Amino acid sequence: MQVQNGSCLVSEDLSVRFGGLMALDSVNISINEGETVGLIGPNGSGKTTLINVITGVYRATAGRLLFRGQVITGLQPYEIRAKGIARTFQSNRMCWRLNVMDNILLGLHSKQTTSWWKVITNRRAWQKELTLGIEKVTTLLADLSPSLLSKLHAPMSSVPLIDRRRAEIARALISEPILLLLDEPTAGLNPVETMQIVDDVAKFKSMYPQMSIIIIEHDMGVISRISDRVVVLNAGKVIADGSYNEVVENPEVQKAYLGDEEI
Ligand SMILES: Nc1ncnc2c1ncn2[C@@H]1O[C@H](COP(=O)(O)OP(=O)(O)OP(=O)(O)O)[C@@H](O)[C@H]1O
Ligand SMILES: [Mg+2]
Numbered sequence: 001m002q003v004q005n006g007s008c009l010v011s012e013d014l015s016v017r018f019g020g021l022m023a024l025d026s027v028n029i030s031i032n033e034g035e036t037v038g039l040i041g042p043n044g045s046g047k048t049t050l051i052n053v054i055t056g057v058y059r060a061t062a063g064r065l066l067f068r069g070q071v072i073t074g075l076q077p078y079e080i081r082a083k084g085i086a087r088t089f090q091s092n093r094m095c096w097r098l099n100v101m102d103n104i105l106l107g108l109h110s111k112q113t114t115s116w117w118k119v120i121t122n123r124r125a126w127q128k129e130l131t132l133g134i135e136k137v138t139t140l141l142a143d144l145s146p147s148l149l150s151k152l153h154a155p156m157s158s159v160p161l162i163d164r165r166r167a168e169i170a171r172a173l174i175s176e177p178i179l180l181l182l183d184e185p186t187a188g189l190n191p192v193e194t195m196q197i198v199d200d201v202a203k204f205k206s207m208y209p210q211m212s213i214i215i216i217e218h219d220m221g222v223i224s225r226i227s228d229r230v231v232v233l234n235a236g237k238v239i240a241d242g243s244y245n246e247v248v249e250n251p252e253v254q255k256a257y258l259g260d261e262e263i
Pocket of ligand 1: 018021023041042043044045046047048049050090
């Protein structure tokens with residue numbers, strides 16, 4: 001596949017093998033700048049594996065990934081974060097004992113310039129960076145999730161699930177990523193809360209129109225509202241790539257979901 005003008009991320013014949021299992025099998029996809037792509041597929045089809053290989057958590061067995069035209073396959077997760085790729089996790093990865101503010105501040109780690117040595121020897125530089133970080137979190141939440149502002153000093157373990165999800169999204173957004181990867185951000189939420197997350201996504205899409213997003217979701221209502229385009233994985237292979245309507249009418253997609261869930 002050629003690198004297209006305006007492509008944020010391109011995967012070329014990307015494969016990930018775990019022993020005898022091809023979790024991803026020659027995946028070719030392209031995400032454009034500013035585009036929101038819904039990534040769907042039955043359980044175990046390779047969706048999270050794709051996010052894990054993009055973020056350097058898993059190694060590609062074959063193929064490569066290009067981010068804005070540069071090969072990123074083989075880079076370490078911290079190098080990929082520094083390039084502008086941020087993610088949320090399918091299972092909550094917040095630090096329960098830290099408060100909401102500190103959890104979100106962790107997202108700025110890849111942007112911080114104060115080394116551990118400077119933290120010890122030049123506390124003023126470190127204090128300044130910390131103050132700027134706190135201001136940034138406060139400004140982001142004032143725009144995105146004002147209800148979280150009053151809970152910034154509460155331990156993460158004490159806030160409801162929707163606020164943990166919002167905090168996790170804020171932790172990814174605070175670094176102002178070029179590509180944001182959301183792994184089932186509405187899992188476990190009720191329908192009203194799910195729509196609140198959909199509204200949040202619409203809000204930050206308008207705040208950062210250049211940002212590209214890959215969102216994994218099982219809720220097709222969410223996918224239809226949020227996605228510009230939908231990619232469907234089944235058994236590690238891309239079986240459809242197109243508009244929401246094209247994809248749900250695709251017989252191969254319907255077959256993949258039969259006995260799993262109805263589209
Ligand atoms: N670290 C690993 N070691 C071995 N097998 C793995 C590993 N990670 C994922 N797999 C396997 O790869 C396949 C794809 O898993 P993956 O988590 O990507 O699926 P998914 O599409 O995200 O599913 P779900 O909708 O349930 O979250 C599954 O069969 C899974 O068991
Ligand atoms: Mg998954």
